Amino acid sequence: MGIEIVSKPEALLYEGVDWDYDKIKRVYDAVEHIALKEMGLTVYPNQIEVITAEQMLDAYSSIGMPLMYKHWSFGKHFARDEMLYRKGYRGLAYEIVINSSPCISYIMEENTMTMQTLVIAHAAFGHNHFFKNNQLFQQWTDAEGILDYLEFAKAYISQCEERYGYAAVERVLDAAHALMNQGVHKYPKKRSLDLRLEQKRERERQEYQEQTFNDLWRTVPKPTAGQRPPKSVSERKKLLGLPEENLLYFLEKKAPRLEHWQREILRIVRHISQYFYPQKQTKLMNEGCATFVHYTIMNRLHEKGMINEGAMLEFLHSHTSVVFQPEFDDQRFSGINPYALGFAMMQDIKRIAEEPTEEDRQWFPELAGSGDGMAALREAWANFRDESFVLQYLSPHLIRKMKLFSVRDDAEDPYLLVEHIHNERGYRSLRKMMARQYDLGFLEPDIQIVDVDLAGDRKLILHHRVTNGILLDESDAKAVLRHIANLWGYEVQLVEVSAVSEAVLKEHAVTAPSGIV
Template sequence: MKAAIAPEPLFTGSDWDFTLINRIYDTVEPIALQEMKLDIYPNQIEVISAEQMLDAYSSIGMPLFYKHWSFGKQFVTNEMLYRKGLRGLAYELVINSNPCINYLMQENSATMQTLVIAHAAFGHNHFFKNNYVFRQWTDADGILDYLEFAKRYIASCEERYGQLAVERVLDAAHALMNQGVHRYPRVRPRDLKAEAAREAERQAYRDRIYDDLWRTVPVGTRADTVPAGQRRAALGLPQENILYFLEKTGPRLESWQREVLRIVRLIAQYFYPQRQTKAMNEGAATYTHYRIMTALHDRGWITDGAFMEFLQSHTNVVYQPTYDSGQFGGFNPYALGFGIMSDVERICIDPTQEDREWFGDIAGSGDPVEVLKDIWANYRDESFVSQFLSPHLIRQWRLFKILDHEGEAEVRVDAIHDERGYRRIRRALAREYDIARQEPDIQVVDVDLAGDRTLMLEHAVNDGVVLDSSDALLVLQSLANLWGYEVALSEVDAETRKELKSHRCNPQDDWMR
């Protein structure tokens, strides 16, 4: 089907109104859905001010959220940097929900509104709905209802138990959020709507079985000692989800405190896929907006001036400083994702002999969008880089691998531009996106509930990188406060099992008051 040529551009200046936003959306939608065949949630587009965008930043980008002092602190910090011109704001913010909520900045020009609709409403939206990590771990249908429940529940706890008591639990739970996720997929994602309803059932059950006489029953003698292996099996140890273990097993937590822990860990789980797919998600959205904006310009829907404005913004987004520029701070996820995806397009349309040897299943296929949609659905950052970073791109980006051992005075170039070197460079870069290496592997390994109740944890250390002592003690203090007894953390080499470091912490006496 031949694409329609615009009788006149959608806009000629930078001004816009809501009628124009609708026309832009109606023009972009057929390109995204009919030509690229993207599969998206229904879109809900909202235009917000800079201050509202700052507020969204502060509450981790969610339209509904419970109150906490850290959000206000974050708002003040971001606002100060923005007002001083030290930090810009995102042109858009998109929520992984059904419908997919897209926030557009009121200050954007008409060109930028077109760009962000293509980027967020279609690029991010398609990725959220189709990528396997999001499909395994998130419930787009239920997240907004669950956030509303969480906000109401925590507000009711503040009224009933006091703001300080709730704040202490939230502070401790937030400190443990990264250790509050399940890293192995469930058979199906958790139904968050049902989760909110189940709390009402749990509370009703507690009310039915409560009997005040139990307070007067004297404490009996110590239970018989249970063999360590049997004890750990009964508690489901080792357990990597520390918040889950506390919620189910914490001996001194009240029912409302357990529910607060559940809220924090379910929200942490919701964001878990985003930590695994940053380069792919931004790359997919950037590739989508580049293709759509180019199509709009080719067909006369946007002017040359608007396209130049777009290209300037796009170039800034995908800019990657070189390692020796003084500005290098790691790989720009937009640049990495978009660069590899553009290279996949080249391989599909105009492959070299080298490409055919490395990517025989996609080289010359002639349909890059279908290939990319398959990639977007079935990979995360680590596997994406390890499978699709090509020798061509390694040469173009002048990538190499060095070894820098702490005990040696010099660094060594470990991989150059030959076949073995390409594979080692690709493997080394992919490891940088392996979430198992980005975050410490800390698990609850034992606790004797019939003894002194010391909670024992173990950190499996990779490459000799131990935890920062001051940070470790601060987080352990939060854990000890929630547990109510001493906490011991042992850092053990993952290969040799040799103990490298240990930490211990006791709960604060006044924390539960």
């Protein structure tokens, strides 16, 4: 007769709802062990800061970055969010996490101890692992240099305000912020700069500017006999690097009437916009990764006897609220919840790797039955963005489980048509359509600078290539064009053209401003 040895459960990390720093340290150590040793995650060093609700609102308003420069729009967002929070119309996030090294996680002092545990698992290890390992973040961000760069940017803009006046600086920032979505390089040209060297580079650029700016942009006289004829349109575009989709970059480098400090502010806003570009392309994956990590870690803590049933029930209540997906006919439905879809896809990848069906083997021959679900997830987290992730991993099983279908809404047809459902014919179409919902090339307008005659009237010409039949809003387009004209210093024209036929659909123009200074 054998003797069964029952191991004693490990001591509880905490009891009750109240937290203190000793409990947080014990929880952090336990979570770290599971994340690194059992799940195989790799992370930046962590820095966890406890803040108040008001400080969380302040972090909201400045796009979640510490050491941010001052701008009126941040105060506007703070006032709006605070009003909604105080009246109970909106809750606050349990955490904010910064893609930096060390990775900074803000947790609210109003959280219970269980929520602090969840947040540490979610942000300090889930998001942190994704930030460090995803290829987009490796290509575009400098986690070790961003905090130093923000400190430089804040000090530089503050100096400009003292020297040139708040109104002049605010006008440049207003224009730059209006162009943030069109102020990124979408394809890597070279390795990202070391942001810690930007202060030194700024001084070098200023010295170079003083030596070359006037000669480069002096007014060109009318050609006389014997002079070289004007360059052709193709030569001119080649010299200026046109077409150019990064509007902030072109204006920073080519706008003839900007002073050095104004160009540097455009560069600061452009760097910050570029820093957030990977996050815009990976929201589904990033949140899905963090949600899967916190779910796995919290369950392991409970299995090991380190949190009790009361803490587990509190966690499950919060978790199910986060991943809740209303049905299409529910009044609360507002689209696909990225937490719900991301978490479901992470669980599905693990299932396919460890317990595949025959259908899984047909759709995912390399993944199905590979045996190590965490290895498959780590590979997906490292090598995909939202669009390609959905195209690669959204399975027929999950399409059925989530009851996905597509509806065709034709403006000329009074009826809606259910075009694709979760069946053999619809799986691939639904997967492509779902992936397109995360394609920034489809969601954001394709606007490029296509021409400018520097020897003539210097009118800046932009094209909006219309791919989905939706034209720009008239008032918004004019407002943004005025910002561009303020930076450029001359007339600006935006032409909306069909990406299929090249036909001109609409034109917008703003006359030359009086200047930005």
